[in-house]
Amino acid sequence: MADSYRQVMDRVRLSGEDRARILAAAREEAARPVRRVVFPRRVRRYAVLAACFAVMAAAAVAAPRLLAGQTMEADLSAAAAMEALPSRSALEQAVGFAVPEVEALPFSAEETDYVSVFGEVAEVTFRDESHTAVLRKGVDPDPSGNYSAYPDVRQLTVGNTAVTCKGADGTVALAVWEDGGYGFSLSFDPAVPEEEALSAVAAILNGASGT
């Protein structure tokens, strides 16, 4: 069976012509200058300060890793800027804010992954054999990173909190809300009925550890 899979995948390959075309397109794309946006002078002044602060923060994060000789790990994580962590508390330590527990998912999670994205967004993935739910929390009002256009976008309310639900045919694939100065997103694959999504959101909002 593994041999059969290898036989199938062996058919997927690039010809010399494909490589030449892809390389030429990649070189052209990489050489394309980044479009510059001109900001007013006052904004530029603050931008310079922010850039200095960002460089200092990046150096503070990168220096201990480089000193510890973790160059390969650092390069690999730079590729995605995602760091897998063993527990919720380790994730909270990495991102610097509390990460809520999710106790009312529409399915019973058998596995949970904790990932810090750029050290700025906490991502918790819950999974069973056929369902996945991803909770994200960050300072951005919408930390989902999901820019898909969904046919149904509904503004709903859970308690006093406005929740944007996106999906199709009464189901919710993505819910986004703000609470306590943070943005939250909860995505479902496959999408779940609206009431199930909202009860998961309500449970997160009611959890004191979440904010």
Next chain:
Amino acid sequence: MESVLSGRWGLGTALYALLARVLPAASDGAMEREDASARAERLLTQYGDAVLRLAYSYLHNREDAEEVVQDTLVQLLKTDPELQGPDHEKAWLLRVAGNLAKNRLRSDRIRMADELNEELAAEEREDLRFVWEAVRSLPTAYREVIHLFYYEGYPTAQIAKILGKNESTVRSCLTRGRAQLRTILKEAYDFG
């Protein structure tokens, strides 16, 4: 006048010294860009097929998979990362390609044609088509692990690094993926 001339000469000398510093640096910069470009070509030759296959295992479409290969090279050229040795180079490329392919899956920008399936059907290779359909039907989390383990031959610890997951999660995905394949294929084949 003399002082003015010496002042001009002083300015001219300073400009010359500045240009002398800047010009070699500019040509060094051109050399570095050429190196990065040459590295992209070498890595495409060495690992282009591996990157294409991983992308295809996510997207099931040749055109989408080729775009992921191209975008991976763009990332390589733009970020010019320091990569230590062939293993690190390949792992970096696969990680970037995997993330780009998953982004594409999330954005619903994928095409529907599955050329591999069509090719196997045209050749009446139902045995291979059966296996491809079974792997294709797995959840993404299982499929990526199955591909890296069985096709690329990576151990679970390395797969965990490439995918940014815990090793225990990778082992669990591998076990579940195998079990699901056995069920789909009704134990006609052993994926062990």
